[in-house]
Amino acid sequence: MARLDLISPFLNEAQAAQAFISLVAKFEAEVGRRFGLTVHKILVDDGSTDGSAEIFASGLTGSWEIVRLSRNFGKEVAVLAGLDRVGGDYVLIMDADLQHSIEIGLKLLAELLGDPNVDVVYAKTDRSDSSWRRSQLARVFYRLINSSQRFDIPANAGDFRAMRAAVAHAISKLRDKRRFNKGLYAWAGFRQKAVVYSPEPRAAGSSKWSRLDLIAFSLEGLTSFSAVPLRILTLFGLLTAIGGGAVGVKVLFEVLFYGIAVPGYPSLLVAVVFLGGLNLALLGLVGEYVWVAVSESKDRPVYVVRDVISAPEPVKPKARPETSSA
Numbered sequence: 159m160a161r162l163d164l165i166s167p168f169l170n171e172a173q174a175a176q177a178f179i180s181l182v183a184k185f186e187a188e189v190g191r192r193f194g195l196t197v198h199k200i201l202v203d204d205g206s207t208d209g210s211a212e213i214f215a216s217g218l219t220g221s222w223e224i225v226r227l228s229r230n231f232g233k234e235v236a237v238l239a240g241l242d243r244v245g246g247d248y249v250l251i252m253d254a255d256l257q258h259s260i261e262i263g264l265k266l267l268a269e270l271l272g273d274p275n276v277d278v279v280y281a282k283t284d285r286s287d288s289s290w291r292r293s294q295l296a297r298v299f300y301r302l303i304n305s306s307q308r309f310d311i312p313a314n315a316g317d318f319r320a321m322r323a324a325v326a327h328a329i330s331k332l333r334d335k336r337r338f339n340k341g342l343y344a345w346a347g348f349r350q351k352a353v354v355y356s357p358e359p360r361a362a363g364s365s366k367w368s369r370l371d372l373i374a375f376s377l378e379g380l381t382s383f384s385a386v387p388l389r390i391l392t393l394f395g396l397l398t399a400i401g402g403g404a405v406g407v408k409v410l411f412e413v414l415f416y417g418i419a420v421p422g423y424p425s426l427l428v429a430v431v432f433l434g435g436l437n438l439a440l441l442g443l444v445g446e447y448v449w450v451a452v453s454e455s456k457d458r459p460v461y462v463v464r465d466v467i468s469a470p471e472p473v474k475p476k477a478r479p480e481t482s483s484a
């Protein structure tokens with residue numbers, strides 16, 4: 159019987175845990191009935207401190223494992239920890255906070271299993287109701303990030319996706335430490351298909367993303383998938399230099415041939431402060447890229463596993479350095 163691995167990362171979801179457990183039981187029954195698949199649940203505890211792992215462990219039925227990371231590594235990395243342990247034929251990644259409905263989960267699977275020419279089916283959020291400013295910002299971001307590569311990162315597509323095991327294995331080979339999953343899914347390629355959906359409102363707890371987190375995450379995406387900001391920078395520097403040179407020539411001309419005194423210090427100050435500020439900002443941007451290079455060059459594992467609890471029988475981790483318990 160073919161097997162589906164359900165991957166769900168969680169961080170302090172004690173409030174949602176019970177509901178998630180019953181949802182998964184319903185999902186499992188439905189998956190067996192409709193597609194004839196068995197379900198193995200891989201939950202990744204991304205450093206929870208509210209006892210959610212214990213709640214999941216005492217409530218989950220059937221075949222499951224909970225991979226407990228040694229601390230909080232972030233959702234992107236927690237998903238990787240799940241992908242590393244895939245042993246079945248299909249994979250579905252789903253949040254544990256009840257924002258991903260099982261109906262959509264089933265739909266993703268139905269699309270995947272029903273079409274041999276599709277390897278990945280991802281849920282794409284319907285952003286038509288978000289503010290104009292937000293959607294414009296998102297558009298600029300994706301334009302920027304997609305302007306210099308051979309693959310496109312689709313907007314509003316996240317980790318909620320179903321895929322064949324081969325895709326999961328390909329993605330778990332990508333050991334980026336600063337992970338931008340959307341980009342990695344796109345990089346891996348395969349034949350992908352979208353299903354549009356609206357996420358459920360959060361039933362309990364709160365989103366772990368602050369506005370600052372989002373900005374930092376976007377920067378991560380940009381610096382690991384695009385060199386365009388650097389090129390804009392170079393171009394801007396060049397243009398400024400040419401402009402400055404032209405003004406210099408003009409001033410020289412006026413002094414030599416017309417004897418016009420150079421009106422000094424305000425314009426000088428403006429130029430110095432403007433260029434100085436710009437220099438600092440752009441140096442910071444270059445620093446972001448250097449930081450990516452530095453963190454990727456350190457030979458650290460992407461995450462560390464504290465332990466794995468499982469049922470019905472202990473599951474042996476695969477021989478990968480990252481998945482060995484520290």
Ligand code: UDP
Pocket residue numbers: 167168169170171204230231232233236253254255257364365366367
């Ligand atoms: N999550 C995680 N590690 C983190 C942050 C979040 O494993 O550092 C989990 C969280 O418990 C949830 C999923 O990732 O199951 C999505 O997180 P969240 O709801 O905060 O993100 P959003 O839905 O707002 O994108």
Ligand code: MG
Pocket residue numbers: 253255257360365
């Ligand atoms: Mg959520």
